[in-house]
Amino acid sequence: MVLAWFFLQTRQAQRVFLEDASEHSRLLADAVVLHTRGARLAEEATETILTGFLESSARFVGYLDGIAPFRADELAAFAQEAGLSMIRIQRPDGIVQGPEDGHANLPLDCSQLGRLIRLESAHQILLGVPSQAGEGCILVGMGSRQIEALEQAIGVSRALQAVQELPAVLKVKLVEGAAGGDGAAAEGEPPSVALRQTRQGETIAQATAMIDGSLLLLDLDAGPLLAMRERLWWEFLGFVVMLALSGVLGAWLLYHHQRAHERQLLDYERRLSVQREEAGLGRAAAAIAHEIRNPLNAMAMGLQRLQLEADGLNSEHRRLVALLREAVQRTNGTVTGLLDFARPVQPRRLPVALNALVEDQLSLYQARILDSGIALELDLPSDLWVDGDPDLLRQVVDNLLRNALESVSSGECIQVQGAREAGQVLLSLSNPGLSAEVSDVERLSEPWFTTKPTGTGLGLAICKRILRAHDGDLRLRVPRPGWLTAEVWMPMPANG
Incomplete structure (x- = not known):
């Protein structure tokens, strides 16, 4: 499904890009067509105007020359007055030109009459008409620099250059008289666009269209498509x-x-x-x-x-x-x-001060503790309240105290601590009289398992049943080698 989605997205991106490029190419082709037709109309109009102007000037000079033949200085003055660069009258008896030194080296004769002669190297436009006397001809000329600049400004080459300066256009070329190749659009149809690889390995979108018998080639930047493909690849990989x-x-x-x-x-x-x-x-x-x-x-x-x-x-x-x-x-x-x-254990639910209950039970063993030389470390908060059955909790505390006293020797210490942790009340009794293996500590609270020679193995099991009936628990752990800690966990009262 992911591969199918990626394939469809890639195809869609390429289709959208090609449609976009085709529309872009069509607009550019239309612009080139308009520029081409405008340039050709301008060339035709310019040529008609120049032909009419130069032909009228030449015939007028021939008319005046038939009345009174011109001298060279008179032709030069008339040419300057009429805005002409040169006037040449070729008679049977000789040639008169004004100004004399302006175009003396130009190969001018009466072989090409009635049409414009463009001398690009000299930037001149000439036109000749036959003499009214029947022999010879009259040639007039004018400078073509401004006309050439005008033709260059409105010509097809300038239009192609303007198109090439547009964004995303890499190259534009108009091939005169070329036939459309494979894949090229026919005359009047929208341009066809195809992705191609250049010799440098770059991907471009090449649009082709036929314009007035000429083949228009547009190389468009395919960077947006490649960027979109790269983005799609990264999205796909991500x-x-x-x-x-x-x-x-x-x-x-x-x-x-x-x-x-x-x-x-x-x-x-x-x-x-x-x-x-x-x-x-x-x-x-x-x-x-x-x-x-x-x-x-x-x-x-x-x-x-x-x-x-x-x-x-x-x-x-x-x-x-x-x-x-x-x-x-x-x-x-x-x-x-x-x-x-x-x-069955069915405890009552009464407020019990666990610290006071422990102190009461310790008072019962005070004489035994003193006689045995056992040290006692007591750290109980004054507000260690729980909800439970006082008699059953007293039985638990008494059993744990008796086990601790029976496990220690003279000079050793029993630690009794209380605390509040994570919404629960904790009472812990620690002593150094651990005689069982560490792996057997968890089994001490199981029925019938004991390390005492005369024990039944029911004391801690009964304590665990009582505490679980109070929604609490009895946990045994070894804080350090040779020490055993019995932890009584009970929930705190609902009223805090």
């Missing part, structure tokens, strides 16, 4: 480049859009798979926890009663009973975690 760039950009956008759509599908399928897995695990955990909790409670009550009422137990047996009670409590904690994970 269009092709833009088309190619648009195609590349469109393909790139389509590819990235398709890749993004595929990622969205994969992410949706992954979330759906996780939700199905969590739902299945939740149902299984709820059923198992329900079936296990009752026997565990019975075992705990029996062990407690045995410990209180069995007086016959020795110290070793009492220590064994205490270990069994601790194992039952740990198992009961695991069952409680299973129930928490299986239970």
Whole structure:
């Protein structure tokens, strides 16, 4: 389509140019015709006037000479009075001329009578008539410089020169008596125009027309056509480049859009798979926890009663009973975690000062922090408000604090920071107790994955479920080797 459009545009430009050149040539040809016909009429009129004037002057001189023959000085005076350059009377007995020294060297005789004789080298026009006596002749002449200047001013050559001086005309030539060549317009028809190559390799538009049997050749400048062709070529190349760039950009956008759509599908399928897995695990955990909790409670009550009422137990047996009670409590904690994970999260929406909630939870671990020699860096703004369930958010903060305290040793530091970023509230807890590989950090928030010897792997998974129920998220990252940062992201309240 682009090539067809370019071809049509080029053909149209050439057709318009040739039509324009043909019209231009027709006007120029008409101008040359008018100048030619005017010049020929002027030449005919000038020749008629000169012939009549010189013939009358010669006959009058012959009449006077028949009455009283002229002397040379009388002829010179009469010639000056009549505006003639020379008068010669050729008689049987001799020649009388006045002025005598003006044209003595001119080859004048009585062989050419009754018509104008042009002596271009001497710039003279002569005309002779036979003598009234029957023998001899009378020749009169006049200067032709002014007549030649007039003929040059109104002649065909001047018209052609004027045409050649017009814009876009390179050359004009009128070939007298030439027959029209191939492609030349017939007499009376508009000029025909064709593009031709000169010997120098230049492109011209040559117009030909027949004028009164002569061939008019006009070489016109084809520069506008070449400039238009060049402009069309540049436009074509620019269009092709833009088309190619648009195609590349469109393909790139389509590819990235398709890749993004595929990622969205994969992410949706992954979330759906996780939700199905969590739902299945939740149902299984709820059923198992329900079936296990009752026997565990019975075992705990029996062990407690045995410990209180069995007086016959020795110290070793009492220590064994205490270990069994601790194992039952740990198992009961695991069952409680299973129930928490299986239970649907339906948070309330209340204004909560997250900074105050963190400070309250830290106060519960203040003694443990002091006894362990752990440093605490706290940087919380005073207006860190969010909309959420205070109990569920407290559970998240408590779980993160306990994980941090369990991961650090004496002399190490826990950093707690809060901020507002991009319309969200950020609470981050950082500690140097990372024991997992960097590649396994993202899996720490998955169910059942843990690096603790006695952990269940449900704590961070439950925290992530709670935060996502609040339209937030839990993100884990490694800011530097050996450090783990847990980030709690929650949207800011609607009222700011």
